[in-house]
Amino acid sequence: MEKSKHIKISQLSVGYPHGKMTNYVASNLNATMRQGELVCLLGANGAGKSTLLRTICNFQPHLSGEITIQNKLLTHLSEKEISKMISVVLTDRIIVPNATIYELVSYGRSPYSGMFGRLTPKDKQIINEAIEQCGIAHKKEALLSSISDGERQKAFIAKALAQNTPIIILDEPTAFLDLPARVEIIQLLRQIASHAGKSVLLSTHDLDLALQMADHLWLLPQGGPLITGSPEDLLLKNAFQKLFQNKGIEFDTNTGLFRVEYEHFQKLPVKGHGFEYVLLRRAFARRGIKTTGMNDNPELWIQISKNGHSAFQLFKEKKHLATEISVEKIVEITMNHLNQ
Numbered sequence: 001m002e003k004s005k006h007i008k009i010s011q012l013s014v015g016y017p018h019g020k021m022t023n024y025v026a027s028n029l030n031a032t033m034r035q036g037e038l039v040c041l042l043g044a045n046g047a048g049k050s051t052l053l054r055t056i057c058n059f060q061p062h063l064s065g066e067i068t069i070q071n072k073l074l075t076h077l078s079e080k081e082i083s084k085m086i087s088v089v090l091t092d093r094i095i096v097p098n099a100t101i102y103e104l105v106s107y108g109r110s111p112y113s114g115m116f117g118r119l120t121p122k123d124k125q126i127i128n129e130a131i132e133q134c135g136i137a138h139k140k141e142a143l144l145s146s147i148s149d150g151e152r153q154k155a156f157i158a159k160a161l162a163q164n165t166p167i168i169i170l171d172e173p174t175a176f177l178d179l180p181a182r183v184e185i186i187q188l189l190r191q192i193a194s195h196a197g198k199s200v201l202l203s204t205h206d207l208d209l210a211l212q213m214a215d216h217l218w219l220l221p222q223g224g225p226l227i228t229g230s231p232e233d234l235l236l237k238n239a240f241q242k243l244f245q246n247k248g249i250e251f252d253t254n255t256g257l258f259r260v261e262y263e264h265f266q267k268l269p270v271k272g273h274g275f276e277y278v279l280l281r282r283a284f285a286r287r288g289i290k291t292t293g294m295n296d297n298p299e300l301w302i303q304i305s306k307n308g309h310s311a312f313q314l315f316k317e318k319k320h321l322a323t324e325i326s327v328e329k330i331v332e333i334t335m336n337h338l339n340q
Helices: 049-056 079-083 102-107 121-133 149-162 179-196 206-215 232-237 239-244 276-286 325-340
Strands: 005-018 019-032 038-042 065-068 086-089 167-171 197-203 216-219 227-229 250-252 256-260 266-271 289-292 299-308 308-316 317-325
Touching: 005 049, 005 197, 019 167, 019 197, 019 227, 019 317, 038 049, 038 179, 038 206, 038 308, 049 086, 049 167, 049 197, 065 149, 086 149, 102 121, 102 149, 121 149, 149 167, 149 179, 149 250, 179 197, 206 232, 206 256, 216 239, 227 239, 232 239, 266 276, 266 325, 276 289, 276 299, 276 308, 276 325, 299 325, 308 325, 317 325
Parallel strands: 038 197, 038 216, 086 167, 167 197, 266 289, 266 299
Antiparallel strands: 005 019, 005 065, 216 227, 250 256, 299 308, 308 317
16 A cells, blocks of 8 residues: 655745845755655755755745645645644754753643643653653653763654654754764664654765665755655666766765775776775775776786685785785785885
8 A cells, every 4th residue: 555645845946035036946846755754865065955854844935836745735734733744853953951851852742732831641651752762761851961962862853753743854863973873863763764654854964874774865966856766776877976976976886885986096906805805995095096806917916815814915926925914004015016
């Protein structure tokens, strides 16, 4: 059975009115997000990712086209109706002084708690469940100022969960976090989409994580239009080349991930494969050397051996010159011979 469409944008243009002029940031945007999907929005700085997210959230008006939220036009929805359909975690967050995690998450119930903000037993249950789901129940009485950046981001996600909306939109939720925390946040959002059936849309610069964790990607080149699809299909279509052209990035068909493109001045044959080869290739690439497969009669080459442990053997004109277990040392010795 086809999943219901939680967000649909059609011929959308986003930007800002500027006096009698209009500053169009991106135009001709078309995309769909379905129930239970994790969708990552990717694009260069200034392409309009934040502008697009803010427009979908109705924080600013769209310039043309349509935005449909659960089969209802955004322009026909009241602010209160939108607050029960979309919860938002923005990069610029307001920190409430001396607030605890529990107090922050409880603000997620404001669309339901009435004028005086009284929490019912049901509200409190939802708050505690959201905190538990985000793995911070042991710190729910801790001050926001006393916890780590990763825990604070989990608290804001818990607040969005407590709002109990079918759609969660996040702008750069992994910005300023270290790698373990970034992975943890994306994994949490992946679980929320998969297990809770919510649609999660986030902008991110974590390309490798997006390729591995997202159901669909929205690629936003400068000015648009959006390029959408599963990570695998977009990779097959080389859709990323337009997004990152002239950025010094290339796609590695061996790993299915992107890597930095280096300028090469020489080539070096290497006999071997596996993780050792990947590390060797990267170490030589930084020095302007491109590793290649073996040719018929190489003058200088490296062989990777795995007899009990990894080792790198350097040969010149079929004469064994050195054996090292350290990538750094074999590279240093090889560079000395190449520079002779």
